[in-house]
Amino acid sequence: MLQSQLFTKTKKEAPADEVSKNAILLTRAGYIHKEMAGVYSLLPLGLRVLNKIIGIIREEMNAVGGQELTMATLQDKALWEKTDRWDDTKVDNWFKSALKNGTEVGLGITHEEPLTNLMREYVSSYRDLPVLAYQFQTKFRNETRAKSGIMRGREFLMKDLYSFARTKEEHEKIYNSLREAYRKVFERVGLGEHTYVTFASGGIFSQFSEEFQTVSDAGEDIIYVDEKKNFAINKEVLTDEVLVQLQVKREELVEKKSIESGNIFHLGTKFSEALGLSFTNEGGESVPVLMGSYGIGPTRLMGTLVEVLSDEKGIVWPTSVAPFAVHLLALGEKKGASFKEAENIYRQCTERGIEVLFDDRDTRAGEKFADADLLGMPVRVVVSDKTLAEGKVEIKERSSTDSKLISRGELFAHFEHKK
Amino acid sequence: MLQSQLFTKTKKEAPADEVSKNAILLTRAGYIHKEMAGVYSLLPLGLRVLNKIIGIIREEMNAVGGQELTMATLQDKALWEKTDRWDDTKVDNWFKSALKNGTEVGLGITHEEPLTNLMREYVSSYRDLPVLAYQFQTKFRNETRAKSGIMRGREFLMKDLYSFARTKEEHEKIYNSLREAYRKVFERVGLGEHTYVTFASGGIFSQFSEEFQTVSDAGEDIIYVDEKKNFAINKEVLTDEVLVQLQVKREELVEKKSIESGNIFHLGTKFSEALGLSFTNEGGESVPVLMGSYGIGPTRLMGTLVEVLSDEKGIVWPTSVAPFAVHLLALGEKKGASFKEAENIYRQCTERGIEVLFDDRDTRAGEKFADADLLGMPVRVVVSDKTLAEGKVEIKERSSTDSKLISRGELFAHFEHKK
Numbered sequence: 001m002l003q004s005q006l007f008t009k010t011k012k013e014a015p016a017d018e019v020s021k022n023a024i025l026l027t028r029a030g031y032i033h034k035e036m037a038g039v040y041s042l043l044p045l046g047l048r049v050l051n052k053i054i055g056i057i058r059e060e061m062n063a064v065g066g067q068e069l070t071m072a073t074l075q076d077k078a079l080w081e082k083t084d085r086w087d088d089t090k091v092d093n094w095f096k097s098a099l100k101n102g103t104e105v106g107l108g109i110t111h112e113e114p115l116t117n118l119m120r121e122y123v124s125s126y127r128d129l130p131v132l133a134y135q136f137q138t139k140f141r142n143e144t145r146a147k148s149g150i151m152r153g154r155e156f157l158m159k160d161l162y163s164f165a166r167t168k169e170e171h172e173k174i175y176n177s178l179r180e181a182y183r184k185v186f187e188r189v190g191l192g193e194h195t196y197v198t199f200a201s202g203g204i205f206s207q208f209s210e211e212f213q214t215v216s217d218a219g220e221d222i223i224y225v226d227e228k229k230n231f232a233i234n235k236e237v238l239t240d241e242v243l244v245q246l247q248v249k250r251e252e253l254v255e256k257k258s259i260e261s262g263n264i265f266h267l268g269t270k271f272s273e274a275l276g277l278s279f280t281n282e283g284g285e286s287v288p289v290l291m292g293s294y295g296i297g298p299t300r301l302m303g304t305l306v307e308v309l310s311d312e313k314g315i316v317w318p319t320s321v322a323p324f325a326v327h328l329l330a331l332g333e334k335k336g337a338s339f340k341e342a343e344n345i346y347r348q349c350t351e352r353g354i355e356v357l358f359d360d361r362d363t364r365a366g367e368k369f370a371d372a373d374l375l376g377m378p379v380r381v382v383v384s385d386k387t388l389a390e391g392k393v394e395i396k397e398r399s400s401t402d403s404k405l406i407s408r409g410e411l412f413a414h415f416e417h418k419k
Numbered sequence: 420m421l422q423s424q425l426f427t428k429t430k431k432e433a434p435a436d437e438v439s440k441n442a443i444l445l446t447r448a449g450y451i452h453k454e455m456a457g458v459y460s461l462l463p464l465g466l467r468v469l470n471k472i473i474g475i476i477r478e479e480m481n482a483v484g485g486q487e488l489t490m491a492t493l494q495d496k497a498l499w500e501k502t503d504r505w506d507d508t509k510v511d512n513w514f515k516s517a518l519k520n521g522t523e524v525g526l527g528i529t530h531e532e533p534l535t536n537l538m539r540e541y542v543s544s545y546r547d548l549p550v551l552a553y554q555f556q557t558k559f560r561n562e563t564r565a566k567s568g569i570m571r572g573r574e575f576l577m578k579d580l581y582s583f584a585r586t587k588e589e590h591e592k593i594y595n596s597l598r599e600a601y602r603k604v605f606e607r608v609g610l611g612e613h614t615y616v617t618f619a620s621g622g623i624f625s626q627f628s629e630e631f632q633t634v635s636d637a638g639e640d641i642i643y644v645d646e647k648k649n650f651a652i653n654k655e656v657l658t659d660e661v662l663v664q665l666q667v668k669r670e671e672l673v674e675k676k677s678i679e680s681g682n683i684f685h686l687g688t689k690f691s692e693a694l695g696l697s698f699t700n701e702g703g704e705s706v707p708v709l710m711g712s713y714g715i716g717p718t719r720l721m722g723t724l725v726e727v728l729s730d731e732k733g734i735v736w737p738t739s740v741a742p743f744a745v746h747l748l749a750l751g752e753k754k755g756a757s758f759k760e761a762e763n764i765y766r767q768c769t770e771r772g773i774e775v776l777f778d779d780r781d782t783r784a785g786e787k788f789a790d791a792d793l794l795g796m797p798v799r800v801v802v803s804d805k806t807l808a809e810g811k812v813e814i815k816e817r818s819s820t821d822s823k824l825i826s827r828g829e830l831f832a833h834f835e836h837k838k
Contacts, residue, residue, distance in 0.1 A: 006486070007486055007538075007541050007550040008541055009541055030541075033537050033540070035493065035494075035495060036495050036524070039491045041488060041489060041490045041533070042489040046488075047488055050489075067424075067425070067426055067463045068466055069460060069465075069466055070460060070469075071460040072458045072460050072574055073492075073559075073574055074514075074573060074574050075454075095517075097515060098514075099573075100561055100562075101563075105455070105514075107516065107526070114454060114460070118452050122426050122427055122428055122449075128426070131426040133426065140492070140493070144520075154493060155491055
C-alpha cells in the first residue's frame, strides 16, 4: 500500500486522555481511534493486525474440529433468567436496552446461554456429539472504569469456543486439545515465551480453571511462576493445599504482574441442566451434556502485543501479525532516481505477494524514520541516493539496531525464504 | 466438509413463527437460528455464504480505493445531538443503553456521525482528500415489527462506505464509481438481472438518491421499471416533473414489487458542517468536505438471494456465494464400494481446492436427495453402485432437472474450468 494514500497519519503527541501504553502508541500510530472510554474504532492498519490475529486463531480452532458460527448480540432475558445471570445484582456489567414493546434485551457479555439453547435443536442423541462451536463476536461489558486501552474495553472482540461432550473422558480430551491450540496461538502471535498456563479459580462453574497469563507490568493480575515447570499459579488460588496438589514449592515461585490473555473453563452441566440440553446415551438414558468454554480476545491480544513488545520508539510487531511485512522508505526527491528505484521494488514485492507499506510521501527522511519506528513493521527497507550509488538497499529489522546493505535480489530472497 | 461432522441438521417442518420464505428455508436448511424476532444467529453454512458475499463486496470496494476500518457499535450521544439525530422523536429506531455513571449511549444505526468526527483528525488540507472509508459492521435498528427474516433485522450486517471529496466534480466521480461497483456486486452475487438502479427520494440529505431494487414479491417497495433503459423509478418519487426530468414515458413503465437491496446517497455538507469537518483548499480557504454514503446489507442480500432464486424444493445458491461448490452424495452401504469411491473423490476434490460438502451420513437416498435440494449447492454429484458399475458419477446442476453420467476426470475438469 502507498502510505500517501493511507488516510491515517501519525501523531507526535500522546493523546491527553490515555494512560495505557497500548492506547497511546496505537493512537499515535493511527491504528485505533477512541470513541469514548473503553470504546475504540479500528483504523485500516489496526484492522489489518486484528485480521491476522483472527486468522491464526481461526486456523487453530478449525484444526481441533471447531465449527465457526456467529451468534447475535441482542440477548433474550428469559434465557439468562434460567441460569440466574440476568439480574444486575448477580452480573454487574450488562448493557441493557428494550424493544419498542418494552421487552428488555441485553447486549451479549458472553454466549453460553444462547448457544446451549441453540444446541437443543441439534443435539438429542450420543451420535450428535461431540460438538465444538466457536465465533469471533463483539462482546459488550459495562465496565465502571476503562483505562487500559484496548486491553479492557466496554466493547471488544472475543473468540469464544464452547464444547459439548458426552463423557468426562471426552470432555477432558477436548479441553486438553484446546489448551494445546491456545499454546500454539500464543506461540504464533509472538507471545509464547511471555505467556504461562496458569492455575486459577474456576469462578462460579468449577473449582479450578486455567488462564493464559502474559507477563507484563501493564497486567492487573499477580501470578507465581514456576520457571522450571513452565507454568504459573494465580495469586487468587495460591494456598498450601494447591501447592501440595500441584507438587510445587513456594520458594521456587517468582511473583510477576501479568495480563490474563486467555482462559479455558470446565462448565460441567451447569448450563445444560439449567437450559435443558441433554442427550440419549448408548444405554438409552437421557443425560445432560458436559460443556467447556474457551475464550481469547483478539483485540486484547493486539493490546498485549504492544504492551509487551514495544520500545521507546514505538510498536514492534511480530511478522505473523504485522499489517505489512516490510516498510519501504524512499528518501530523496519525490521524482528522483531513488524514488523510481523504490517504486520498482514496491511493484516487484507486490507481484511476489510480499506485503509492503511504501512510504512514498514527500516528507523529510527524519520523519520517515520516526514513523517507521512508531508504526512497527518488522523490516524496514530504505532506498536513498547513497544506497542507489552502491546498487543496493538498506535493510533493518525493527527489533534490531543493525542495518546492512543488500542487493534487490537478496531482498526478494530474504522474503521468499521467510514464507 | 463431512456432512456427518456438521452439527446442524435439516428440518422437514417450517418453523411455526416465521412467515417469510427466506427465514423458513434458511431455518429448515440450518443456515440461521432465530434468537428473537428480527435477530438471527448465523450457523456454519450461513456464515460461509455471508463470508462469500462479504468477500465480493470487499473486492469491489477496494477496487474503487476504499479503505476498510471497523467503527464501534456504542455511540456517543453528543455527536448525534449535533446533527439532531439523537432524539427519539427525530430518529425512531434507536436502541439506547447507559454507562454505569448514567451517561446515555446508543447502538449504531448508521455511522455518518462518528466517521465524520473521526475524519476531523486526519483531514485538514486538500492534500488529505479524497478519502473513501468503509466497514462491515453490525447495525442495530429497533424495528416495531420484524417479520421479513434476515431481510429486515433488528440486528444485521451492513457494508457502509462514506466518501469525502473536495469538489462537486470529485464527489460525482466517486459517486459514479460506487454506482458501478454496486452494479458489479449485484452481478457477481447472481442478482444482476433482477436488480435495477432506481431513482428515489434523497431522504433528509438531498432531493434524490439512487437505490438498487431487486424485483421480488417479498419486497416492500413498488418501483416502475423502464425495461428498455434498464432503470427504475421508486413509486415515492414518480411525478410528472420527474418523468420529464428523466425523459421517461409513464406508459412505458412496468410496476413491480421489489426489495431495496442497496442505496447510494449524496450527503452534501450536512454532516461536515454540523460536525466541523472542513479543509483548506488550494486557494487557502476553509471549506466543508462534500460527502456521500453507500450502503449494502450482506445479510439482507443473503435473504434476497433466497427470496429470488429458491424453488419449491429449497434454496438455489449461485456458485459465487454457495457455501460449497459441490454437494457430493454417497449412496448405498456405509462401508460399501460406492462410499469408498465417494471418499476418494472427496479427497481428490479437496486437494484440488474444490469446496465439497460430502454427505457421508448413513441415511437413505431419498433423504440425501431432499437435503441436497433444500441446502442448494449449485452442483450435486452422486456416487452409487449403479454409477460405479459404469465407472462414472452422476452430475446435476441444482437449477436444472437434467443429470448426466461423467467420469471422475471429467468431473475434476468441470471445476478446474470454472475456476
